[in-house]
Amino acid sequence: MVPATLAKSLVGICGRDGVILDEERLLVYESDALTAYRHRPGAVVLPRSTEQVQGAVRAVAEHGLPIVPRGAGTGLSGGAVALDGAVVIGTARMNRILNIDAPNRRAVLQPGVINAELSEAARVHGLYYAPDPSSQTTCTIGGNVAENSGGPHCLKYGVTSRYVTGLAVVLADGSLVKLGGQGRESPGYDLVGLFVGSEGCFGIATEIEVGLLPVPEGVRTLLGIFDRIDDAGQAVSDIVAAGLLPAALEIIDGPTIRAVEDSVFAAGYPTDAEAALVIEFDGMEAGLDHDVERAAVLCERAGAREVRSARDEDERMALWKGRKKAFGAMGRIAPDLLVQDATVPRTTLPSILRGISDIGQRYDLVVANVFHAGDGNLHPNILFDRRDEHELERVERASKEIMQLCVDSGGTITGEHGVGLDKKHHMELIYGPDELDAMWRVRRVFDPGGVMNPGKVLPEDTIPSEDTVLPVGTGGD
């Protein structure tokens, strides 16, 4: 609960319907989509304008409380969890598309606009917004900016940061800065690029300019069914080596296939298969069939027992269903799910997958894999029941081993879900003290007082002490 004076000023700024104070309604905001971390916020504020965000930030800061920016709460790293009674500033009601500038293929919007709704609105101009995280029907662009979200199609089109060209940001002191804008070229450091993926630690983006792409003329989707996951991995390597550039290359492993087929999301994948590979091409109709034929041949050569091709949009959606609904389906098998997000060099995929499977067996855990095979972004899901304390401990140990395995192969701890609360203690697996020190100091450039989303991304025990501010060997003034 926040102090009554703060509650009063927040209501004064955002109106009675823009402030949530009662305990029951605050429950909704106690976690993001990674439900392992739960903390009830002191209050939730839902501003409608940049000015209201500025006012709310100033009011909260005056009371010395931390601030947690939040989009739709679909994040998977605990990034939007309000620690220490923090006040959540949610952007859900700032959901207007301000301008779709079709001749320049860009849009300016408020942060609470839903990802899929932007594409929907742009479609009348023959344009769309490329990054498509699996949560795109509910997640917000503001959240995507904070997390630098990816999605299955970023293999060909790149992640969020490629598309964000300008930002208006409310900083921790309530001031508003405009970074970039009016297209890609802006002089000075790439502060837009630096802000994207800063996980709510640098400020709150209240206006976002993004680039749009023309909707491709045609799309073809293929599904390869494999008896061995290694063969599916080989097919991916062969497709890439052949110089083909699919829009997406996704693998769903055996345990996941069976979970999906047992659920309401059944997509018609054979349940005795050990891997399904979804391949999608887009572009001009004229070139597509040729690419599809080549990919199908490569799948067969790699050992696919069957290659299906979608004949129409309904079939295409069906092929994708198993991939898109995998997380939902797994919820049926076990009450709890721990999903990881490491990225590894593509060529190490087969050995990493075997390693993950070994770790699962050693700890007697079910590990189901769905992943963006084209860019080596893995999503091993460990299924468990947290009421079983022994199992929970095994999950934590297995999870750490999997992470270490991926890092040792030259990979990184998170490809698209972000560090948040969940992976901040893994940061030291990939960065040394100097890198973490640099990140802390850059964070303080934006937020000197540590008000914005404290306790996320960087481990506290790596906070630089002030006596190390001077550079090594500085002799000058």
Next chain:
Amino acid sequence: MIDAAVDRAGPVLAVLPESQVLVAETARDWAGGRPGEAGWMPSDADAPAVVFPASVEEVAALIRVANETGARLLPAGLGSWLGAGGWTRAGEVIVSCMRLNAVQHYEPADLTLTADAGLGLTEVEDLLLPNGQWLAVDAPGAGAGTLGGMVACGVSGALQGRYGAIRDNVLGVDVVTGAGRVLRIGGRVVKNVAGYDLVRLFTGSRGSLGIITSVSVRLFPRPEADVTLCYVGGAGEIVALARNVCTSPLPIAAVELEGGRESGETVCRVRLLGSGGEVEEVRSRLVDAAGLKPRQILRADESAALHGDRAAWEEGSALVVRLAALPDRLADTFDRGLALAGALGGEVAADALGGVVRVKASPDAARDEDVAGELSRAREVVEAVGGTMTLSQARGEVAARAGWTGRRGSGTALGDRIKKLFDPASILAARCP
């Protein structure tokens, strides 16, 4: 004052073995590029020396000593951006990373490359070609430069619409900051959101925050087909044609313009890259479209060679200016470029998809203050419509009068704090981008 700066450089030069240092007159003979080739060391650059560190430790040692003595360093690769002299200031020691040129990691099937910053981009191309891959970046002047120089400058060419800007293709960098810290940021995987994106901060920072010693980049398979349609005509009709192509939903790799030539003709080159079937289809739709017909169609090697040649367009110019505005203002921006080129005796090239117009000139006859005046007027016009104007190349006096960049917006204070953070004693190229 210049003498004092030269004196301060002394201890920096003592860091490296003599064979890795070129001093005073001999420095002016270093050729830029590889020793012995045509020189870039400009006549009005009073750099006392060029040093060639051969390891990250040597780079760090140079920076440490510079911090101790107050010497100023200007990071460089093969020096291809230093031509007009404006980038160097009196007493600055140029630190060329050309001897840091090893390939660290190249696994073709991963479509990534990690190499030392001083590796030449032509060497990169030679390495990738046999595997049917390429670095899909066409930075101006890239052929003459290094991987690290390309990343530090962060200036993208006309392919950025299709393949992303340089910053979208850089996965990781190793840097020695101005404060002497060795940082390894990012990584060598194509998707990475671990921690804040300092890679983007260093990309395009023009050596003002640190010296980049190693770079990881994303690669693409070389497209099966490469076709260029060349249109020639008056500026008005050609610019209109370019905009039509840009706003069509067809997959176009790049649309480039060139104008201000003696012949008075404007050229538009539409480049198509992709699978054979797709490129052929786009070509035939463009050719069949009503209006201007292409004067020439280049295919495969001919098309690639043309674009290789054009990359050198800026080479040897004493002044290169970059005007940028939203793409639908292309006609205005191009006109402004032509006017500037007319006033300064130069030519114009444009990336129509990106709305970027470059002007190159050799305004030897004009006085520096007149050139600067022209530039300031052009900047005023382009900024009035929300655009920007930056200088890529300029003589020192012109740059000092006109300014490398114009308006930098409300992020300036943040940028200044970041500069202070990584280079507190301000020993590195003081001109932030």
